[in-house]
Each structure stands twice: as C-alpha cells, then as structure tokens.
Amino acid sequence: MKSIFLGAIFFCSLFSQAQTPLIRDDFSKNKFGWEQSQTKTFSNGTYLINAGDDGDQSTINFFIDRQKDFVISADLTQQEGQPDAAFGLVWASGKDNLNLFVVTADGDYAVYSGDPVKLKSWSPSKSIKAIGQVNQLKVESRSGTTIFSINGNKVDEQKSFPFYGPAMGFIAFSKMKLQVDNFLFAQDQKIELSGSTIIVKKENIGSAINTPEDELGPIISSDGKTLYFARQNVAENMGGKYDDEDVWVSERQNGNWTKARNIGKEVNTTKADNLLAVSADNNMLMFEEENQLMVRNRTATGWSDFEKLGLTFKNELDHFVASLTADGKAILFSAKLKTNLFYDSRTEDGDLYVVLKQGEKWSAPINLGNTINTAGEETSPFLSADGKTLFFSSNGRPGYGDQDIFVSQRENESWTDWSKPVNLGPGVNSVYFDAYYTVPAAGDYAYFVSYDKGFGKADIFRLKLQDVAKPKPVSVVKGKVFDQKTNLPVSASIHFENLETGKEVGEARSDPKTGAYQIVLPFGLNYGVRATAKGFYSVNENLELKDAAGYSEFTKDLMLVPIEIGETVKLNNVFFAAGLPTLRQESFPELDRLVTILKDNPSIFIQLEGHTDNIGKAGVLQKLSEDRVETVKQYLVSHGIDSKRITGQGFGATKPVSTGTSEADRKLNRRVEFKILKK
Template sequence: MKIKKIVPFILIISVLLISMTLSAQTKKSVLKLCEKAVVEIENRNFDKAIVLLQKALKKDSLYPEIYIRLGDAYNFTLQSENAAACYNRAIQLFEDPNPILYMFAADEELKSGKYQEALLNYQKFLQKSTKQDLILEVENNVKKCKFGIEALKNPVNMHPVNLGPSINSEWDEYLATLTADEQEMIYTVRRPRDAKTICTFCMTEEDFYASINQDSVWQLRYPLGPPVNSSYNEGAQTISPDGKYLFFTLCNAESGYGSCDLYWSKRIGGRWSRPRNFGAPVNTNNWESQPSIAPDGKTIYFNSNREGSIGKSDIWKTEMIEEGVFSVPVNLGPEINTVHEENAPFIHPDGTTLYFVSDGHIGMGGRDIFYATLLADQTWSNPINMGYPINTSADELNIFINAIGTKAYYSSDKEGGLGGMDIYYFMLDEHLRPIPVTYMKGKVKDSDTGQPLEAEIEMVDLNMNKVITSTKSDPVTGEFLACIKTGTNVLLNISHPFYLFYSDNFYLKTITSELEPIIKDILLEKPSKGKTLVMNNVFFEFNQSSLKTESFVELDLLVHFLSQNNRLKVEIGGHTDDQGAEDYNQKLSLERAESVYKYLISKGIKSERLTFKGYGEKNPIASNETEEGRASNRRTEITIIEN
C-alpha cells in the first residue's frame, strides 16, 4: 500500500534530562503552559501543544525548554525546518547544552535537505557526546550529509511530465505499472470512501484504475472493477510484462493471513479472474506487500517484515512453481537489505536490474531509490543511489522503468499537479538505465483452422542456458507477448502438446534501445507425414560437424517432443549455403545431420525412429546473395516420415 513516513512516538523531552527548574524571573504561567503542552504531546495532540508553547514564548522568549518542547511537537507533525530552528535556538540559549540537542537539530536539518548545517551539528555531537549507542547512527548520518552535498552539486537530468487528467485527478494516484509494450497502465488511486467501504474508520479507499495507450496518448482512466477491486483496500500492484497476471496487496481482508497479504489474478480473454491469496509459505501473520514479477514469469520479489528479516522491512523473493503454488521465500541478503527498511522492489524486464527504496543505504536523508544488478553468480552488486533530484531529502515512494529502459514513472505531490499525488514520467539518464528489452508480440493459431491456441512460450538465453521469459498465449484470443533482452543470443520456443513446436532465434548482439518490437503471428502445425520443422537454434563449429553447446537446449526440446510423440519417425536433414565446393557442402551437411542423429540416440531416442540425410546446397530457402540469406540456408530440418 502507499508508503507513509512513520514517526516513532518517543517523547524526546523525556531523554534530555534537562532541568525544569525555572529562574526567578520566569512566570508561573509559563511553567503551567509548558506542563499542559507536555500532556498534549503525550496524548498526541500536537497542534494543541504547539499553540500552548507559542503562547509560552510570548511570555518568555528566552526560556530554552520551551523551544525544545516546541521542536518535539514540530518533529511529530513532520515540520522539520521549524523543529530544527527550535532546537538550534535552544542550543543558543543554554550555556552548556546537552550534546543530544545537536543530534536532534541535525536530524531535522537532514530531513530538510540542509546538509551543510546538519553536518556541522552532527560533528559537534560527535565531539561532545559519549553515547556509543547513538554514535554509530550519527556517523552514518554524517555520510548521508556528505553524499547529499555532493549530489546537489552533480544533479542528474530529470524533467518530469505530468500524465495529465486522463490519468491524474484531485485524488492521490501512485504506483504505476505498465505492460512491456507500454499499451496498458494499471495504478493505485486513493479515493474518498463510499457506502461499500468495509474499513470502519477509513476516510479513503484504495482501488486499481487502468488506462490504454492509443497512438501514444493515454486514454481516460477507468476502474478495474470487480472481481479485483473490492470494498477493501487494494494497492501496491504489479502487472506481468505480458499483461496476463496481476499481483497485488490486500490488507485486513477476512481471507488474509496477516495485516497485508499478496494476491494474484489472471486475465483470460480480457477478463480478470477472482483474486486468490498466495497462501503459505509466502503470506504469514506479519506484513507482505509490494510484489514485482520478473520476466521469467516465475520469480516474484516482495516486501515483508516476516521472521528472518535483517531489518524492519526486507525484500524477499519466491518462485511460482506452478500456477498458484509458491516456493519458500528467500531473503535477498545483506547486499540489498539493511537493519533499517527496504521497500518497493521493482525488477526490470531485463530480469537483472532491481530498483528499490531504502533508508538504510547512504542517501539524501529520507528513503531513497537505489538500483542493483544480479550478477552471474546470483549475488547482487552494491546498490547505487539514483541521485538528485530523483532522490531528495524527503521519502521517495517508488519507481517504474519501461522495458526499453528510457522512461521512468513515479509519483509526487509537487506543486503544479492536479491534486494530491500525481503520476509523472521523465526520460532516464543513460548511466541509470537497465539493459534494454524489446519484445515479440502476436497470436498463436492452428495453421489449418486459424483457431487461437494456448501455447507455452519460452525465451532461453543460449549462452547461459537460462529461461529469461516464460509465459502462455491467451486461451481465448491466442495473444502473447514475450520479452527479448538485448545483447543476448535467445532461443524462442512455442509449444503445444498436440502440435509441432515452433523455433526461432534472436541474436541481438548490440545492447540498444533503438530496436523495433517484433510483431508476428505463429501458426502451429499438427504433426503429420511430410511436415517439416526448421531447427533455428542448432549450431555447429565453423566448417565442422561438431555441435556447439548452445544447440543442446533446442535439441533437448526435440527429444522431449519425440518422447511425447513416440510413434513418429523423422528424417534429420542437413543443409548448407553455396559457399565452397558443392561436394564439400554435401559431405558437411551429411556429417552435421549425423551429429544430430547421434545426439538424439544418446538421449534415449531409438535409432529405428531416425534417419539422416545431407542435402548440401541444393534446397535453399533464401537468397545466397546476402549473409542473412546464407545464414537461413545453413540449417537443420526435421521432417516427419511416418506418424
């Protein structure tokens, strides 16, 4: 749900141990006003306390204890600049001020973004104080002051644009999430309560709203409606890159395990299913919130204060083993989580760049936005602060980066908005961008009837033999969207238990945000005599018949297909381009076909179901005049000869 700044109720004046003994000149009425103010502060009536203390100042403006209590009241009402001014005035009036006053003043200056002033007060505290339990915290805040001073000198480019009245209103709008093609946005709206609002004491209710992007213009928003929206508070959502799943947070529901739980809903044919609780072991009797799903369609990052957390609130991850079944969550560890709070995880569609909010890592003073990269050994890089003015001395809420990595969406109540929190976007500085991701989008259909099919769709990084995208086409419409990470050699496999699988390869050597998405419908064929499957991800060493290791992923898919269809007999055909002598190409194609034949046998496919043949350069499927055409002609085909 919406992240709020929480001020722990510690009566600051109770730890100061500053004498209440009044000078002879101080009037009894001042003492009485101060005593009343203390009672109001204890009862959380801060506004009343402020009025009483301001009256006391009019009677005696040189009495330092009034400023301390007034600073406390301003602190609790988040008026940091006023609080800092009061603590500093108290320091001036005391001959020998308690060192902790310097820390109180510095804390409020840090919250206000007055880093130089805060640094001086922290340094005075460190010079005078012997409280070891506070020194470590102050030393950490000194680092934040120094970071803030440098960040202000070196701002990143940020020119926020309000998304306008189709998205924003006089209410609060925040936590925008988009599909990978940026055609749909779902976000949280905090609206006034209505007659159906279940929360008895809530003046507002959180619901999901959506908008469709048509010709680069966001259309008028609409409530997502039932069954996802209910009379409870729904928020802190994420939509899967392909738009098929919505994961979100629901609080204080009768079906819940704790104060807030994670739920999921699936879109089928344009309609959302009834939300289902993640259940154990993900949800506990604690607080689980703010999910974000990776492009592999399985890994879900979320926020929790569950047992085993390093700090007050940590980022965890779980895997969806099968639809609606989740693994035991794993803490992301001390590289990401601190003894303080980490919130609002967002895993980019590149699957490796994690953005999150933290007040534990060194930042601008409040909760800042950081990013870290998942390394090859599955550890995280050191988090990097996104800099000023993306981060400020205030608390940042979250950030969402589009798939190609160029545009960031966030929420702010800055002046000039339509009211409350509004959703903005800005173009992201290049050094802050994740790895760009493009996508393939289309429909899966039966090649004979044109009927939509629900097919399994996987993108596999051939260099790492790792699934980077996993999804299904819609069973009603056949629509699908699969993310493709630039800078990788990617296998695309689209499979259905009753059809020949479809194979393609995307070798996106350059890491770039300039690539156009691939729009393509896939026609799957039923296995029958004479049908041919081109194996686009079978590779050989140059001028040799030795299989490259990248080939094993697709060959194993072929093994699975033949095992599932154990009556089929197939021919393995080897083909070359026209470069080199014809006899040489004929021999090479035969040897390559034989290599595939031997691999399949080694994986348990019976030899009597297989034959192999070399066709050399005789049957091109593209022009040999271009490198692209020649690459298409160098291929391995599987042809059904008996079913």
C-alpha cells in the same frame, strides 16, 4: 492534564541538505511538509496546533543517523488550556512507540520512551515558564548520552535512547492551543548523489490520471503504452468511496494518456485490491491478499479467478509491496520478517527480499543484504528490464525528507552483491513521500509517486531520463503464436533460453484470444525462443542479441506444429561447425526437446531431412547434408531414442526455401527438419 493522546501519528516529511543544520524552520511558510488542516495552521510566522480533548500531534519524517550526535529543539508556547496539560517534542518515533520530552506549564517535565500510555513518572523543574510564555525545549545527543534542556538549562540526561522510526515533531496531550516556532534539527549527514546529472525535471502526469484522491503504485507496461495504478476512496471504485483501493488503467495514444478507467469487476472487488505487478507480456496480474501472492491470468473473455502462487509471508507491516522481474523468474518485495537484518518488534523496519522461481515452485525469501537494507524501511523495489538496475525507496539513509528513491546496480548473478545506493537527487525526491519508481523497457521515462505539488494527495509523476540514468538497453520482442497448419492463434507458454548454456532465462504467456505475446530480452546473449502448448511441437526461433547496442523493438511470430502425420518441423536452433557435420553446443537444447517429445510420444516415427546452401559442389553438399542428418540421428539415439523410429535423408542444395543470393538467404537454406511419419 497528563493523560496521553493515542490517535494516529501524521507522517509527513521535510527537506534536508548535506550540511548542518539540516532543518531550520521559522514557519514563514510550509517548507518541510507539516500537516495543514482545520486544527493545524500557519499564522504570522508560527505553526499553531489546536488540540481537542484527546490531544493532537504533528510529525514529519526525517532520517536520523543513530551513530552520530544530533540536536533537536523548538520554541513552544501554550496559549490556551489547563496548566497541567502536557506538550513537547517527539523524535525518532514510530507508529506505536514514541520518544517524548514534554512539559506542563505548572512546572513538571517528563522524558519517556515507549508506548505513551505507560508514561507515569514526572519531575519538577523551575526552568519551565507559565502559559503564554515561550519554553525552548532541546534534545541533544552527545557520544551516546542524550541531554535534555529547558530554556537553556539542563534538566536531565540519559544513556542510549531507542530509535523507533523517522518521525519528529510536536505533541499536545490534551485540549490546548500550542504555538510552535524556530524548529531545529542538526546532524552531520551526507546524501550519496551521482557524479552525473540524472534527470531534467519531473512533471505531473496530468488530470487524465491524477485526482484530489490518492493515486499510488504505478506499473508501466514493458512497451510503455499502458499504465496500471491504484486509486483510493473514490465513488467509481467497486465499493464506492469507502473502497480503499481499485485497479485503474490508462493507455498512451497519440502522445497522450487516455482518461483513466476502472479496470472492471473481473479484477476489482469491493475490498482493497492491491495490484503488485503486471507481467512483461501484459497477460498476468499479481496481487497480495492476506499475506499471500495470487495471480489472475488473461483469458479469452477477460481475467481468471485468483490462482495461488504458493507464497505466503508472515509480514508484520500493515502494507506489502512487490514487483515481478521482466523475465518472470523473480519477485522482489518489501516486508518485515523475523529475518530482517535489523529486526526489532517495536519498529517499522522493512527489508527488501527476492524469491526465485524454481520449476513450478518458488524459493525461500533471500534478503538482499546490508548494502541495500538498513534499520529503516526499504520499500517499492523495481528491477529494470536489464536485470541489473534496482530502484527502491528508503527512509533509512540520508535524504531530502520522507521516503526517497535510490538506485543500485547488481554486481553479478548473486542477489546480495549490490553497488552502494545512490539518491536520485532533488529533481526526483522531495520533502514528501517519494516511491514506486517504474521504468518501461525503453528506459526513456520513469514514473513514480510523490505528494509534492499535486492535484491533492499522492499523484503520479514522470521524468525524462538522460542517457547516464537509463538502465542498460534491452529489446522488446512482440508477436503472435499461431497453429502452423490452420494459422489460427494459440494460447501458449513462451520460453526463452540462453543458447550458449541451454538455461531458461525467462517465460511469458500468449493472449488466449489473439495469440499475442511480448517479451523483454537484455542484450549480450543469443536466445532461443519457443512457444509450447499441449498437442503441438514448438518451432524454435533464434534471436541474436549478442552484439546489439541500443533499445529496439521487433516482431517475431511463433509457430506451433500440430503433432500429426505429414507435418514438417524446422529445427531452427540446430547449428553445425562451418562446412562440417559437427554439432555446436547451442544445438543441444533444441535436440533435447525433440528427445523429450519422442519419449513422451513413443508411437511417433520421424524422418530427419538435411539441407545446405548453394555454395560448393553439388556432390560435396549432398554428402554434407547426409552426414549432418546422421549426426543428429546419433544424438537422438545416444539419448535413448530407438534408431528404428528415425530415418534420414540428405537433400544438399536441391530444396532451397530462399533465393540464396545473400548470406541471410543462404542461412535460411542451411537447415535440418523432421517429418512425422507415424503417430
């Protein structure tokens, strides 16, 4: 019967090499990821589809370059069913729109593109063989013309055919047994690979995390010790086995991952909980709900209710994937928007975008450009902690099967200039869906999702990266935020800035209960880091990473000084030219913040105090400390602070805070402080 099955298309994937033919399948085994079920089986070197009354289909996903010629063919035998029941080939098809070349055993064929329910026109052909006999169907694209052949005889040709998606395979319109053999897909393609070996071998992360159900969307914490992921349709989800997605978590302890646990009802609901990102400090979770981005912030007792970020997208796909950069300043995401470079309402094209934090608001989406985005779907973007190395998945360029993982380097500060994407190769990518690549700050292991040889459905894998494949080195800075007076932890915002430019380059939060924070900083700059909280003045710390060379972790506690009479605050990031009272440019951000504090608190009076090291004559050092105090005072006055609110005193080398026997000690002794005299 020529009525059409409208059920779901089953997207799988297949293997390709950079040569023709890309697929030559004799169905001796399942090499290319065809669906296997009670109605789809491998038997004696053939693939059998036992279609029910509503028909059935089986497709695999593989990239077709629409600019090049190609051939798709298969031997199809209707073994059972009515002679007017249609069967045939599907290619370059999507979820709702298909390209079809189908025949009936009683002698009709149809070539059709679009919504299959609208297929009405059929033509007769004497080349079609009866039930029980093989019909070889071939679709061949040559120089923009598509030629259709049955059993070696050309029956039709048409000009350009649309590309709806990567699905290719077989369809039966109604009840029948359809035997498939000798499937061929040929096209001139080249997979872009790195000239160096990228990985050793991927490994399944194990049964402590993976189950027979889907584990998706892994997010590794910046220190590599906590893994968040989604688990679908299990009884332990908040909504039971019909709950499409809950957030689960596992910790790395003694070299092994702990048994994964549901993160709990403070985060998960009975509906799908789509966790997109975790901040580098582990204190914020980002979700998507109804095309809006929301966050939950860590509280002293757990997690906050949803807080809207003010970002809403008119995404036309039924899924949304995003990630947060390590500095908290950008969100990369995949979506189908009207601004997609190859927008087509009939296809599932997803482009990668970025939105940038601008104060308390976010920018409009910026498309990452045509070096990254294709007419296919790009998804699961992840920007490494170095701020340069982008990993993402795509089915819009030559690969090994369905979605493959690629890497590209950001060429400059622009978000649209990228190096040519490189496929991570067969050690990572397979004939199946491979995506959700994520790397901790150390860059030692990568974690990602694949359907290849797992415990059931999608599993989480990892691989050890060789040096050539690691992102550029960074430092993880950990510590706690304390009240300098009481030594108790403080809930605070953490800010880090480029000391040369004064530009804020990242932000984080401290744990409200413990004061713990964690930030990731790329090498090559010197940073100022400070915590801020209402009622406190920040003691800034200086982190010198300009000459660092290799991943490192270190601890730096941050102090907050209560704005109270008698409290003394060290201005850590005020610097002078050697032996002179001349301020260096890196000092301006620190002094500008002091200006802001004084303007916001007009009743505060302060005393500036200058100190030197012990190298030199006492009289010279005393004069230098006094001159430096006067320089700082004049800076504050020139920025609008009444001079009557500021007194100053130099102490030379008479009040050291360290022994002064090494350069490191002497550096601690060279300082400017201020004391709160009146509030």
